[in-house]
Amino acid sequence: MIDRDSEDRPALQRGAPGGGAVIELDVIDRQIVDELQRDGRMTNVELARRTGISAPPCLRRVRRLEEAGIIRGFHAEVDASLLGWSLMLFALIGLESQKGSVLEAFEAEVAEWPEVRECHMIRGGGDFLVRLVARDAAHQNLLTRRLTEVPHVVRVQTLQTIRTSLDRAGVPL
Amino acid sequence: MIDRDSEDRPALQRGAPGGGAVIELDVIDRQIVDELQRDGRMTNVELARRTGISAPPCLRRVRRLEEAGIIRGFHAEVDASLLGWSLMLFALIGLESQKGSVLEAFEAEVAEWPEVRECHMIRGGGDFLVRLVARDAAHQNLLTRRLTEVPHVVRVQTLQTIRTSLDRAGVPL
């Protein structure tokens, strides 16, 4: 077996990203994920130093975590207010139907709005929780009104964020 | 106007991070923030190439954006399910009082829970929206019950996420 591309990695290869299978990671893998959740720009040598291994195997582990879909990407965290988006609101949306086509049409519609940052389907049928950002109060009112005008929307409850005391990316490790 | 060094950028100097003032960024700054929101591990040379400037001024801009608090940090985005956190829920919490000490005690309490990832105070007084992750249904039930037992909590409405169709970090640019 000379072909290096055919190496198999059973635990990490299983399932497409998002498949949902729980994958066994050793303590070093977990530490790598944890460190990169906190500081995504940490250099590989620093990451290797912290995890107690040398740089090449550390880099290989990061690559594998990316290929397995466990690490999906790296993003800069920005200050929304300083960029002109001073308001954040959540909206609880009720749809008149739980037909798949109606739900998907709603998701497709709000995905087109740049102000909509998250869209979660909520248990119980026909409900969504969406997170939006707005430039000011007028903009926020406009967005709320536009939400009520999306086809099949029968209920919009806005939850305006006054203060965010906690905003942790990622998951516990 | 030939002297290219005399350009002024008063906006970036104003205010401490989090101050809330809207800051004027030129088109290159915006592009830098946008690119780093999408790919926080992009090399500085690549970032410079995309923005049409050379590497050193590009790096200086990134540093300034960090110092101004516009870029707060960099984080790996992980797949919660693949790491064993297969459930996400939001909870709308009602407190019996809007006294500052009560609100802060609640925030301090949930900040101690690793499963609580976000905590937002909602307009109207005494209400919070928190986002949690859970390992399974039993864990989720436990968390919901524990939320009702936090001092001064009088109402807990759980919104269990079935599907997340959109999850965009950052803000529109």
Added chain:
DNA sequence: TATGAAAGTCGCTAACC
């Protein structure tokens, strides 16, 4: 199937224009 050492390449970043 993993790590670790060595080396070449590339990016980062200070100093200067």
Added chain:
DNA sequence: GGTTAGCGACTTTCATA
């Protein structure tokens, strides 16, 4: 904002357990 240049990090290759 650009250019140069020195330094350090990244990443491949190969030997090893």
